[in-house]
Amino acid sequence: MAELSNRTGQVQLMPERTVRSVKRCRPTAHGDVAAPARSRPDSAWRGGWDAEQLCKLSDVKRLFSGDWMHAVIVALADGPKHYKELLDTIRTLCEQDRGHRRTLHESVLARTLKTMTADGLIIRCQQSTAFPPSVQYSLSPATAEALDAMMPMVTWATKHAELIQRSRDRRCNAQAVGSE
Structure with missing residues (x-):
């Protein structure tokens, strides 16, 4: 476990792997592009995510993760x-x-x-x-x-259909290359 400060200065314990991925989002001297800032106002963000919320999000993903x-x-x-x-x-x-x-x-x-x-x-x-x-x-x-709570995600997916299609195409192409 490693310590990581969130936007409000609170120190949180997070798995080392998570900390490394968070740190990768920062801009580097080599000109890498930083992760874009959130477009939502701070009042809607409610102070950032903590490890417990990340864990709950992972639990929900696993609960609904079956193929069908x-x-x-x-x-x-x-x-x-x-x-x-x-x-x-x-x-x-x-x-x-x-x-x-x-x-x-x-x-x-x-x-x-x-x-x-x-x-x-x-x-x-x-x-x-x-x-x-x-x-x-x-x-x-x-x-x-939960289905009612997912409707904003469906709206988001409709708004960002191009992003989803690019990801789908990339994954299909990667699978096709791997199966050759």
């Missing part, structure tokens, strides 16, 4: 769905997504739903009064709240 979790969440955003309906909705969404070149297989969806249910991201509701038993999946209240 985003698609499941978006598919369930408008209400509960049965397994086949969910599978069809996700496949339709993926056909419309230019950057998504994979097909969702039933076994992968089953595994994803099991993981998301265990993590409390979705709710599995089985009605055993019918035969065969009817199962529906829906977003948990916490996931619905």
Whole structure:
């Protein structure tokens, strides 16, 4: 752990690797470009980030990091769905997504739903009064709240579509070169 002062002069303990990456953002004598200043006013920034906030951000990223979790969440955003309906909705969404070149297989969806249910991201509701038993999946209240909180990120992504496309192209090109 290393000490790093934030903008307000408070000293924070951060992992050494994080400190090195933060220090790299500073301008060098070789003419490297410094990271651009934040365009938000200081009152909106609320004093900067600390290690605990960074940890929480990483926790959220890990919680929603499954390959198909985003698609499941978006598919369930408008209400509960049965397994086949969910599978069809996700496949339709993926056909419309230019950057998504994979097909969702039933076994992968089953595994994803099991993981998301265990993590409390979705709710599995089985009605055993019918035969065969009817199962529906829906977003948990916490996931619905997270989805609402993500809408500003969607707005940001729309505003910075060129940045995202360049990154997507660069990553696709890097994968193509690596697979040759």
